[in-house]
Amino acid sequence: MASINDYVREQLRRGYAPMAIRAALLKAGYNPQDIDFALRIASQPAERRIEISGRNVVIIIAGLLAIAILVFAGFILFKPAGKDIRLSVRIEQSPAVPGGTLSVMTTLMSEQKRTVPVTLDYAVIDPVLRKTITTRAGRADVGLSAVDTQIIQLPDNIAAGEYELRVGASYERLIRLQSARFTVVASEKPIILHAAPAETEIIPEELVCPETCDDLNPATADTCERGTCIHTIISGICGNGECESGENRITCPEDCGPVADKEAVIQQALKQSDPEKAATICNSLIIPESADPCFAAIANATKKSALCMNIQDLRARDNCLMEFAMANDFSVCLQLSNRYLLTSCQSLARLSAAQQMQPPEE
Numbered sequence: 001m002a003s004i005n006d007y008v009r010e011q012l013r014r015g016y017a018p019m020a021i022r023a024a025l026l027k028a029g030y031n032p033q034d035i036d037f038a039l040r041i042a043s044q045p046a047e048r049r050i051e052i053s054g055r056n057v058v059i060i061i062a063g064l065l066a067i068a069i070l071v072f073a074g075f076i077l078f079k080p081a082g083k084d085i086r087l088s089v090r091i092e093q094s095p096a097v098p099g100g101t102l103s104v105m106t107t108l109m110s111e112q113k114r115t116v117p118v119t120l121d122y123a124v125i126d127p128v129l130r131k132t133i134t135t136r137a138g139r140a141d142v143g144l145s146a147v148d149t150q151i152i153q154l155p156d157n158i159a160a161g162e163y164e165l166r167v168g169a170s171y172e173r174l175i176r177l178q179s180a181r182f183t184v185v186a187s188e189k190p191i192i193l194h195a196a197p198a199e200t201e202i203i204p205e206e207l208v209c210p211e212t213c214d215d216l217n218p219a220t221a222d223t224c225e226r227g228t229c230i231h232t233i234i235s236g237i238c239g240n241g242e243c244e245s246g247e248n249r250i251t252c253p254e255d256c257g258p259v260a261d262k263e264a265v266i267q268q269a270l271k272q273s274d275p276e277k278a279a280t281i282c283n284s285l286i287i288p289e290s291a292d293p294c295f296a297a298i299a300n301a302t303k304k305s306a307l308c309m310n311i312q313d314l315r316a317r318d319n320c321l322m323e324f325a326m327a328n329d330f331s332v333c334l335q336l337s338n339r340y341l342l343t344s345c346q347s348l349a350r351l352s353a354a355q356q357m358q359p360p361e362e
Contacts, residue, residue: 004030008038018043065357072353084309085110085118085142087178089167095183099156102182106148106167108140115143118171122150125164131237132247133158142171160186173276173306175283266294275302279310296320305332314338328352 004025011021018039025035085108092103108118120138125131133155140146152165162183169176209224213231220231235244243256265281272278275298282294292311299307299320308320314337321332325345330352333345 004034004038005041008035009042012042065354068357069350069353072349083110083112083114083116083142083172085116085169085171085174085176087167087169087176089165089178089180091165091180091182095185096154097185097187098154098158098160099187100154102152102154102165104150104152104165104167104180106138106140106150106169106178108142108146108148108169110142110144113143115141116171118142118146118169120148121168121170122152123166124152124154125166127162127164129237133163154184158184160184173279173304174310175279177283262290262293265291266297269294269298270301272298275304275307278302279307282310292316299323305329305335308332309335 122136124133213222213229269278269281278298311317330349
């Protein structure tokens, strides 16, 4: 068969007609089917060979790189950012009375539909004595909004005056605080008719107590016994220098963490292995701007970019996030508020992806 094919191809090249070639082969004794097959093969055009030049290789690699960048950008764009929740607190009735109840409604709002569980801590605080009166816990699943209502029982012996209700919302290693004030008025005392006159007790002069034994320390109970003032440290009162059971960063930042020495708070937060505990220590600073460097420090130390979102100052928050972008963590790009930094972060992400897709040199 190879000789027939070569013969037919050669005769066609010389210009002989296919019928003339067929007649010559039949006369020579070849099989008609073999002759027809050889003519059919010889009449077909030659196969086209596809050659890949250097330019085609560059175009193909560039196309694959563009597709990879688009896929990576889509992942970044559609990855959900950290949820930010705002809360407001409203006390339904005021003033309250000793032994009565306090009806509280907490509204939680967010611009993201993504639902997260939120733990709520309620605490009634005496702002004068810096003492926790009572506490209560709540919980809410927050999407765009949620409402948590609580009925808080006030003690029978609570004194009349101004009080503060503090509410802390904890979620996704973030903490948000809000407070509201209310008034407690003394309940009306029953009128006692025909009270018997009390007998006057004669006390020796050396056993008479002074007019007051107040040492101006709210953490001590001031009493007098037989003419002598006694000052006893009260457990459970904010300001006695001990962070006791029931006290935390909401109820007593004075005992459970320094509030004035910013550097001391940062050092104390950096000693914590748990990022959530470290964030709680940063929140003990009353002024939010003072807590920003603390959150930046623990975010850098623990490599947790979510801690940057606790920073109130937008410029400082962006600087904290950019530290992670420079370390090739480009998941923070869409959390940047400055559009120029956002563009820079996305450019770094594209450059990093291109470098990873580049083939190794021979």
